[in-house]
Amino acid sequence: xxxxxxxxxxxxxxxxxxTVGSCYKEDVNTLYSRQYALAGSLKALNEQVNKVNENISxxxxxxxxxxxxxxxxxxxxxxxxxPDHSKDTIGVKVTIGTKQxxxxxxRDGKDGKDGKDGETPQVEIGSNGNWFVNxxxxxxxxxxxxxxxxxIGAMQDPDNPTDENFYWTISYGDGKPPVFILxxxxxxxxxxxxxxxxxxxxxxxxQGEKGNDxxxxxxxxxxxxxxxxxxxxxxxxxxxVRLPGKEQTLFDIKPEKSxxxxxxxxxxxxxxxxxxxxxxxxxxIEFPFEKSDKLTTVYAALPRGWEYRIDQAAKKIYVTSPxxxxxxxxxxxxEAIFFARDADGKTYSRNLNLKLKTKIFLNYFFNDNPKVxxxxxxxxxxxxxxxxxxxxxxxxxWHELDANGEFKVPSPAPVSxxxxxxxxxxxxxxxxxxxxxxxxxxxxxxxxxxxxVDFFYDNEYITYASYQPETTPNNAILVNRKVDANNPNPxxxxxxxxxxxxxxxxxxxxxxxxxxxxxxxRLQRVTQKVRLRCKSPKKLLGLASSDDFDLSRVVLKxxxxxxxxxxxxxxxxxxxxxxxxxxxxxxxxxxxILKYDSSTEMLTAEFATFLPSQTMHYAFVVExxxxxxxxxxxxxIRSNYPFSLPSGGNVITFNYNYxxxxxxxxxxxxxxxxxxxxxxxxxxxxxxxxxxREW
Numbered sequence: 261x262x263x264x265x266x267x268x269x270x271x272x273x274x275x276x277x278x279t280v281g282s283c284y285k286e287d288v289n290t291l292y293s294r295q296y297a298l299a300g301s302l303k304a305l306n307e308q309v310n311k312v313n314e315n316i317s318x319x320x321x322x323x324x325x326x327x328x329x330x331x332x333x334x335x336x337x338x339x340x341x342x343p344d345h346s347k348d349t350i351g352v353k354v355t356i357g358t359k360q361x362x363x364x365x366x367r368d369g370k371d372g373k374d375g376k377d378g379e380t381p382q383v384e385i386g387s388n389g390n391w392f393v394n395x396x397x398x399x400x401x402x403x404x405x406x407x408x409x410x411x412i413g414a415m416q417d418p419d420n421p422t423d424e425n426f427y428w429t430i431s432y433g434d435g436k437p438p439v440f441i442l443x444x445x446x447x448x449x450x451x452x453x454x455x456x457x458x459x460x461x462x463x464x465x466x467q468g469e470k471g472n473d474x475x476x477x478x479x480x481x482x483x484x485x486x487x488x489x490x491x492x493x494x495x496x497x498x499x500x501v502r503l504p505g506k507e508q509t510l511f512d513i514k515p516e517k518s519x520x521x522x523x524x525x526x527x528x529x530x531x532x533x534x535x536x537x538x539x540x541x542x543x544x545i546e547f548p549f550e551k552s553d554k555l556t557t558v559y560a561a562l563p564r565g566w567e568y569r570i571d572q573a574a575k576k577i578y579v580t581s582p583x584x585x586x587x588x589x590x591x592x593x594x595e596a597i598f599f600a601r602d603a604d605g606k607t608y609s610r611n612l613n614l615k616l617k618t619k620i621f622l623n624y625f626f627n628d629n630p631k632v633x634x635x636x637x638x639x640x641x642x643x644x645x646x647x648x649x650x651x652x653x654x655x656x657x658w659h660e661l662d663a664n665g666e667f668k669v670p671s672p673a674p675v676s677x678x679x680x681x682x683x684x685x686x687x688x689x690x691x692x693x694x695x696x697x698x699x700x701x702x703x704x705x706x707x708x709x710x711x712x713v714d715f716f717y718d719n720e721y722i723t724y725a726s727y728q729p730e731t732t733p734n735n736a737i738l739v740n741r742k743v744d745a746n747n748p749n750p751x752x753x754x755x756x757x758x759x760x761x762x763x764x765x766x767x768x769x770x771x772x773x774x775x776x777x778x779x780x781x782r783l784q785r786v787t788q789k790v791r792l793r794c795k796s797p798k799k800l801l802g803l804a805s806s807d808d809f810d811l812s813r814v815v816l817k818x819x820x821x822x823x824x825x826x827x828x829x830x831x832x833x834x835x836x837x838x839x840x841x842x843x844x845x846x847x848x849x850x851x852x853i854l855k856y857d858s859s860t861e862m863l864t865a866e867f868a869t870f871l872p873s874q875t876m877h878y879a880f881v882v883e884x885x886x887x888x889x890x891x892x893x894x895x896x897i898r899s900n901y902p903f904s905l906p907s908g909g910n911v912i913t914f915n916y917n918y919x920x921x922x923x924x925x926x927x928x929x930x931x932x933x934x935x936x937x938x939x940x941x942x943x944x945x946x947x948x949x950x951x952x953r954e955w
Contacts, residue, residue: 338362393430393441394449417448425450511558511608513549513577513598520544535613538581541621541698547577555600555608563594566614581616583694592616592775618776620705621698622656624691624714626764626783628909628934634780638692644783646684646716646762647848653719654687659733661709667732670705695778706774714781716764718848721757733767738786740870743837751954754837756820758867760848763787785908787868790818790839792880792896794863795917795926797856800945801884801892811856811863815883816841817955820869838955839869871908878929879952880914895952898929899942909934914943 338351353362386392390399414426415438427448429438440448481493493500515525515536520543528537538545549558558577560568565582577598592615599609623637626644636642646652659667690696711733715724719741726736742757749755764783794800798809820839845853847867854865880896896914911932920928922940929943948955 394443396442398430511549511551511555511598511600511610513547513610513612516546516548518543518545519578533613534611535615537615537617539617541581541616541619541695542583544578544580547579549575549577549598551575551600551608552602554602556602558598558600560599561597562614563596566594566596568596579612579614581614592618616776618701618703618774619698620701620772621695621776621778622781623694623696623778624716624766624781624783626785628785631935634782636694637696637780638694642692644688644691644764646688647718647760648684650684650718650720650760650848652684652687652716652762653724655715655724655736657713657733657736659711659713660705661711667711670702670708670710701772701776705772708772710770710772712766712768712770712779712781714764714766714768714783716762716783718760718763721759721848722763738763738765738870740837749954753955755840756837757845758839758841758847758853758869759787761785761787761789761868762848763868786870787908788871789866789868789911790880791911791913792816792863792865792882793913793915793918794882796861797863797882797884797916798861800882800894800916803884803886803892807887809856809858809861811854812843813885814843814854814856814863815885816854816865817881817883818869819879819955820872839867841865841867878912879948881948881952881955893948893953895946895948896927896929897944897946899944907933916943916945 336353336355338353339348342348351362353360386397388397390397392398415429416426417423417440427440427450430441431438443449480495483491483493491500515529517523518525518539520540525536525545528539529535536545551558557572558570560570560577562568562579567580569578570576571578579596594614596612596614597609598612599607601607624644625634625637625642627641628643632641658670660670662668713733713736715736715738717724717738721741722738723741724736725739740756740759742759744755763786765786766781766783768779768781770777770779797803797814798805798807803809817838817840820837841853843852843854845867847853853867854863856863878898882894882896884892886892896916911930913928913930913932915926915928915930917926918928919926920930920940922928922930922938923942925942927943927945928940930938930940932938
């Protein structure tokens with residue numbers, strides 16, 4: 261706050277400036293007469309100047325004290341006894357820090373006594389024609405071709421800023437700054453007269469007439485608030501002045517904004533409890549701080565997991581919440597202390613109660629090999645991937661286990677959501693971060709057990725479905741969209757297209773305490789991959805060597821199911837169906853599923869299906885329509901005995917007339933199981949059985 265100060269020099273210059281003629285002697289006589297007339301005015305002016313100087317000095321000290329926020333240590337009231345023996349408070353002496361200020365209370369003024377005349381400089385023209393001041397030759401001619409007009413003024417000594425007196429000055433109109441007028445002893449002459457010696461006590465005079473109103477004090481009163489704050493009530497434009505009491509410090513800190521999103525953080529700050537809520541992990545909030553100039557560097561002490569940095573020049577502190585919620589290891593409620601010391605070793609501190617919202621943090625991990633332990637999601641061991649050219653949908657559902665051992669949907673239920681389709685590159689980047697998703701954890705979820713179901717799938721090929729009651733985790737399934745369920749073949753067989761290989765699900769159980777939790781969800785693949793490597797398909801189908809082999813006449817069929825139960829990767833409520841592959845089908849990346857290389861006579865295919873619903877001989881039918889319209893079918897099947905149901909991620913390969921290093925025969929059946937390796941056995945080629953012919 262700036263207070264406009266009256267330029268004393270300007271006032272005095274306006275009142276005291278005089279023009280001294282430079283050509284005629286009559287002008288000198290006029291100058292003398294003006295000098296003596298001015299003496300009386302200067303006397304009254306000096307008194308006003310003294311009062312203004314005193315008020316300016318007091319106001320200057322008050323402003324300095326306000327800037328330093330020094331506490332009030334003492335109040336001493338000035339009480340006088342009136343002639344009628346009543347008492348009156350006429351002012352107060354306020355001790356603020358190491359300074360004392362006397363504040364008078366306004367009263368009616370009385371006639372003052374005449375003061376002694378101040379010294380008025382004697383200005384005359386000497387016999388040599390120069391100006392003489394108080395008998396001294398100034399060296400400046402009073403007459404001449406280019407005579408100058410001197411001006412009398414008053415100003416403070418710039419070389420002695422602690423001296424608040426004003427001294428007479430003179431300037432000669434030559435463009436040079438004014439110089440002080442000196443007396444016979446070479447001393448500056450005060451423009452405000454010095455206080456005279458105390459005279460002898462005179463006889464008591466008669467009661468004088470009531471004098472004019474005195475100068476009213478700008479201070480009308482003082483009050484002290486319960487916290488020690490002293491309020492000085494004034495009539496000045498600045499209004500009331502508040503000075504901190506002893507209970508307040510010289511240091512304070514308050515939040516301003518979040519650097520995470522630029523949002524205003526002040527609304528989160530509760531002043532009575534000095535509590536601040538951090539909304540997110542690793543959220544950095546900016547705190548401007550105030551401190552007295554006499555305080556040294558600001559320091560801070562924060563609990564483990566919380567971080568801070570200080571910009572001393574900008575007077576800002578930055579506090580960052582813990583970077584990861586690790587259950588009970590994360591201090592969600594903690595006290596931070598900020599402090600600074602003065603030169604005497606006194607410490608001034610402010611505290612903040614830091615709070616971090618309890619949340620549940622999720623990330624996802626996948627590796628086909630179940631023997632690989634769960635690592636952080638951003639390690640090379642996480643082999644989760646998606647096709648680059650499509651989008652993937654993520655659905656998750658949480659179910660709480662109540663005291664009766666029954667599942668229910670959490671209430672409120674902020675954890676059941678469908679993220680919808682996301683660009684695969686963006687999704688993978690998120691999944692490989694420490695936190696794929698975090699959400700606020702309501703208190704109702706504290707100390708509870710949960711079953712969580714997750715699905716990652718391409719909604720162009722697969723859809724998510726559930727059935728009643730929805731409180732059960734096992735009621736959610738994935739269903740093949742590419743199914744012609746309404747138009748089965750004459751034998752009731754439903755045909756469907758392959759599903760994407762990158763289809764994942766999980767069924768996880770968690771216990772959540774009363775703090776934040778971080779869960780790493782292990783996904784599993786819920787599809788199996790089927791491969792065909794057939795050397796000389798004309799030989800397999802019994803075609804003549806002279807016949808052309810037309811890929812468009814080939815159809816591959818393998819039994820499967822239309823639906824897959826959630827995270828456990830099991831068949832559930834799906835109908836028996838047959839996955840059918842022809843030349844026109846493409847995978848998610850646009851590549852043909854069925855291929856034929858005439859130069860090597862290799863017929864190959866690679867596609868994914870849901871897992872079969874029952875133990876079977878893994879019959880794989882190769883069908884070919886001849887040019888005459890007749891149909892040829894051959895079944896490739898594992899020899900001797902059924903094979904157990906595969907788990908997600910298995911790769912089943914049918915090799916016809918194709919040599920593999922793992923076996924001596926040319927017709928082999930191979931199953932690759934993640935974590936267990938590849939099993940190779942003999943494969944039988946035969947005509948379809950009656951039920952296979954119905955396919």
